[in-house]
Amino acid sequence: MSSDVLERIVTRRRETIAELQKRTPLHVRRTRLPPARPDGRLERALRRRGGEPLRLIAEVKRASPSRGVLSVSLDPVATARMYEAGGATAVSLVTEPDFFQGDLDWVDSVRPQVKLPLLVKDFVFDSWQLVDAAARGADGILLIAAVLSDTQLRRLIGEARLLGLDCLVEVHDERELARAVRAGATVIGINNRDLRTFEVDLGTSLRLLPLVPPMVSAVAESGILGPADLAPLRGTRCDAVLVGEALLATPDPAAALRTLIGAARG
Numbered sequence: 463m464s465s466d467v468l469e470r471i472v473t474r475r476r477e478t479i480a481e482l483q484k485r486t487p488l489h490v491r492r493t494r495l496p497p498a499r500p501d502g503r504l505e506r507a508l509r510r511r512g513g514e515p516l517r518l519i520a521e522v523k524r525a526s527p528s529r530g531v532l533s534v535s536l537d538p539v540a541t542a543r544m545y546e547a548g549g550a551t552a553v554s555l556v557t558e559p560d561f562f563q564g565d566l567d568w569v570d571s572v573r574p575q576v577k578l579p580l581l582v583k584d585f586v587f588d589s590w591q592l593v594d595a596a597a598r599g600a601d602g603i604l605l606i607a608a609v610l611s612d613t614q615l616r617r618l619i620g621e622a623r624l625l626g627l628d629c630l631v632e633v634h635d636e637r638e639l640a641r642a643v644r645a646g647a648t649v650i651g652i653n654n655r656d657l658r659t660f661e662v663d664l665g666t667s668l669r670l671l672p673l674v675p676p677m678v679s680a681v682a683e684s685g686i687l688g689p690a691d692l693a694p695l696r697g698t699r700c701d702a703v704l705v706g707e708a709l710l711a712t713p714d715p716a717a718a719l720r721t722l723i724g725a726a727r728g
Contacts, residue, residue: 467527470561494597495593495597495625505679507579515723517701518705518726519551519553519581521709522541522555531563538571539571541715546576548719556584566594569595569598569599580600586603600627602627604630612644630650631647633651650681651682652671652682664686671695671698671699671700672699674699681702686704686722692722708722
């Protein structure tokens, strides 16, 4: 997406979160937190050992700025249950409403229906969003290095850990990867799509994966459209791939998922 679109998304999200905070202040949202639980559920599920298959995070996403509407009649609960039955490792819920047509309430609806770890994908910059995600039963949350300062990254990762949330810290180049590692990221997502140009380059993952520290889980994101895109990743230190459009833009998402699960095994 162009830098202008990215700025518009972040600006609008800040406005919306400010409105939500007025409606339900942070101290009130904290009263709805479940009993304290250790973080790591998402990270442990994604970690690949030895010759194990690539893990697959299957995404529930209604639309995107680059592709428009992917699924007009998307049912987040039915889709998440289909992913679980099909062998996905985790479910990603894209909850940003204005540009991706998502909804935070999806987390409340999906959580009781699936046992897989849930990742909330949004544009996160405030502690309120972390508490909200944890209160809804999420296991992980997305942090985008491109829209956060070093101080914000460190603070949000630390606060999330105390809430039992793993952070998938999304990076696009060597500089952002280094920043994420310094901030304490334990799960790093390498986005093959440049957020400022829309361009997708699968070589981004292959270039950055060797730079991810051994004890950090690595996820390849964007541009995974079929089995051929998984083949070069199986022999790397990549732990998981995140796939959304390849599943949702097809007439038979369940069949597409089966094909990708088979390719992840090799």
